[in-house]
Amino acid sequence: KKNCNKAITKLKEELFKTIEFTYGRPLSHKELQVIISWMEDLLFDPEMILVLVEYCFELGKKDINYINKVALNWYDQKISTHEEAMAYISAFKEKYENYYKIMNYLGFKRSPTKAEMNIMDKWISEYNMSMELIIEACKKTLAIDKPNFKYIDSVLTKWHSKQYTNVEDTTKEEYSKGKKTVTKPSQNGYDYELLEKKLEEKMWRENNEG
Numbered sequence: 001k002k003n004c005n006k007a008i009t010k011l012k013e014e015l016f017k018t019i020e021f022t023y024g025r026p027l028s029h030k031e032l033q034v035i036i037s038w039m040e041d042l043l044f045d046p047e048m049i050l051v052l053v054e055y056c057f058e059l060g061k062k063d064i065n066y067i068n069k070v071a072l073n074w075y076d077q078k079i080s081t082h083e084e085a086m087a088y089i090s091a092f093k094e095k096y097e098n099y100y101k102i103m104n105y106l107g108f109k110r111s112p113t114k115a116e117m118n119i120m121d122k123w124i125s126e127y128n129m130s131m132e133l134i135i136e137a138c139k140k141t142l143a144i145d146k147p148n149f150k151y152i153d154s155v156l157t158k159w160h161s162k163q164y165t166n167v168e169d170t171t172k173e174e175y176s177k178g179k180k181t182v183t184k185p186s187q188n189g190y191d192y193e194l195l196e197k198k199l200e201e202k203m204w205r206e207n208n209e210g
Contacts, residue, residue: 012039015046019053023062031064038068042075047082055089098124098131105138106147119149127160136167 019035020027027035038044044052052074056067079088099112099120112120123129137155141147164170 011046012036015049018050022053022057028064034064034068038071042071043080044071044075045082048080048085051082051085051089055085095121095124101131102134102138105135106141116149119153122153123156127156129156129160130166132167133159133164133170136170 016027016032016035035049038049038052039046052071053067056062056070061067061070074085074088077088079085099117102120103110103112103116123134134152134156137152137159138147140155141151144151159170162169
């Protein structure tokens with residue numbers, strides 16, 4: 001039991017030293033207590049805690065309160081291993097890369113709002129749209145004065161209802177719209193050949209009378 005306690009203590013010390021190196025300063029008492037709570041209450045192993053801290057630092061978030069919120073969020077999502085944490089981070093990064101691709105394409109030099117992220121999540125996750133298809137919808141907004149998410153959402157919702165899965169599907173739609181429509185015979189009972197014949201007779205009469 002003593003050996004086990006010594007091993008745990010050594011692990012904690014090594015973890016604290018690594019995190020202190022990341023911060024570039026000694027940890028405060030509060031920070032130490034929070035990190036210990038991740039190990040004892042959330043059952044995070046040291047490797048996962050290091051991934052958590054590095055992830056938050058990459059986001060530019062170094063405050064222990066913020067990191068603790070992320071830790072609690074991971075715990076709620078049942079992320080309990082180093083592998084699960086890495087998979088979550090990978091998916092998170094991919095999602096944000098897609099957000100910024102869309103924002104940059106539309107000329108927005110800012111972070112997306114929560115409402116905009118929710119709309120983009122709908123396109124990507126719920127509609128399962130490819131980025132190629134989403135960018136194609138974004139192209140349509142460039143023709144209007146102010147590109148907006150509401151317009152793009154209406155386009156993608158229509159495409160989703162039509163089960164479009166690639167850009168080729170949208171080009172087929174444009175082609176069918178561009179085709180000249182053939183005038184159908186009148187359904188109102190008029191005989192156009194007879195009308196034309198009568199018009200010719202009338203013109204003939206008027207000329208003769210003249």
